[in-house]
Amino acid sequence: MRELIWRELTQAGEEIIREFAHLLPRLIEMLIITLVGWVIAIALKWILRSVLRLAKFDQLSENSGASQLLNKAALPSSTELLSRFIFWVAWLGFILLGVSVLGIGGLQAHISRFFLFLPRVFLALFIIFFGLLAASFFSRATLLAAVNSNLPSPRLLSTSIRTLLIIFVVSMAFEELGLAEQTVLLAFGIAFGAAMLSLAIAFGMGGRDLARQFLEKRLVREVKSEKEDEPSPL
């Protein structure tokens, strides 16, 4: 009995050792891939940071209003954030590559799904960044044009433009990620429609005088006499 137990234990131990001996090269391979991946990720981070600094990406981010959002969330600058993001994505990619070398069943499918999902994440981030940039640009352009045309409530106009564009951009990003596509589209449609309808009602009913004033300014020749009253700049 004792011998039997001993033999079984020895056999099990030998099997474990055999399995481990079988796994060890793969484990070493995984560690090497992870280490090499870390070096490559560090290099990528460094290169990207330099390129972004050269391209004055932080300035672009400041113009887009993204920097203000990051500051509020106590996050580092856009350049730093993007560089770190690239580092982690690259390193995580290598770690997963290393793990796949281990040949653990079922993990392969998840890993390949992760790699397939990465381009969509990048595209969504791209859409959000340039969407914020466009929202900031167009809202500022609206604000300046409204102030220089002496239109009433320039900030309200500008904020409305900004909000609508941000909603539009976020819904586009969600659609790209494939997250709650139908819900987001529906929510966007309802929000956009409601905003337009309420603006139309507010402008037509609540601000009848304002609407008349606005239309008169646009259509009636009176505006010309106002301009004539401004001294010639050149």
Place this chain on the structure above:
Amino acid sequence: MVEESVLTDDLVRQLINVGEVDILVGLPTHNNARSVEPVVHAIQAGLLQGFPRERVVIVNADGGSRDGTPDLVTGASIDDLRRSYKGYALRTLHSISTRYANNPSARVGLRTILAAAELLRAKACAVVSPESTGMEPDWIPRLLRPVYSENFDLVTPIYRRHKFEGLLVSNLVYPMTRALYGQRIREPYASEFAFSARLGSHFLAHDPGNYDSHGSGAELELAMSAITGGYRTYQSFLGTKSQGEREGGDLVPAMRRTVGVLFSSLEANFAAWSSHAGSQPVPTLGSESQVTLESIRVNRKRLKQMFTAGVAELEPVFRSILSSTTLAELQRIATLGDDDFHYPAELWVRTVYEFAASYAKSVMSRDHIIQGLAPLYRGRIFTFLEENRSSSAEEVEKNIESLCLEFERLKPYLLEVWNTKK
């Protein structure tokens, strides 16, 4: 070297038929049928009177007119003028027209004229606005004579103006150009001017062509190119230029064409403007300035209201452009009533210099920076109008001179904010 791409085959053919000339008068047009004929007649009369023995040509660079402007230019007869003119013109007066594009561009129009002048080896070249219906024939010799006979390279005009006309020029463009580049050119952004073959070729060769996306403001660039290139500049008093004849009554487009170009030039000409202080007078034919005083209707209240609204509404924009001290001061004066309101010259100069530095750093879209300056300019103009409401011509001139000196005095501040911003 002639820029081949500017000259179409048809224009080159026409220019070859004309042959070499001594003088070229350029007329950039776009749908100017209503005003161009008297201008062409004035040019022809001016050429007959001033240059009867010289080989001359009028080149019309048209930006896609649909009202027959080029036909009016080339079809304008000089027979009546010849009859009324007592002397005898020995040469044929050529008049040719070319369409450089289907859309107008002041830059391409000017470059076409410059390239034609270079190809025809014109010794002196003048550019005249097709809207100058009040133009007198003697404007032509007044512009061209200093270039043709006295070896000057750029002749800019001086107009007789109402004291409240051209306020962007008198409150910003002239004082800042003078403070930066050291030459007292009263109309650096001129619609009539003359230049030498040397300067024309230099400008063609060095014009970066990217100061602003709208392709306008090339006239101011030519003036700055002459100053920074060390060319000889001159001013000629021409006469009355009425408000209606000046293009661009709208403030923001006018600012893009002038202030935008001026701010853009700072980066390229840093070595030229940062190295000297003060300014020098420019040789001038006739009066250095003439101001008329008749009363005109100006809506001062609207100017003040637009300034106040601008300061309040554009605060987030100004935070990126102005220093906190300047912004606080602007916010303080924006709260003052019409009677107490005063936008001091020093604050105005600081505002302009901070805008210029922010423009160089591109803290936001450069066009937005220019648009942001418009409401502040209105506040400054309100003060200028109040200060000069009952001033004589001499007093107005004195006030403009004092503003110019303020721009010159605070030039080190521009360098300071420039370096800080960098």
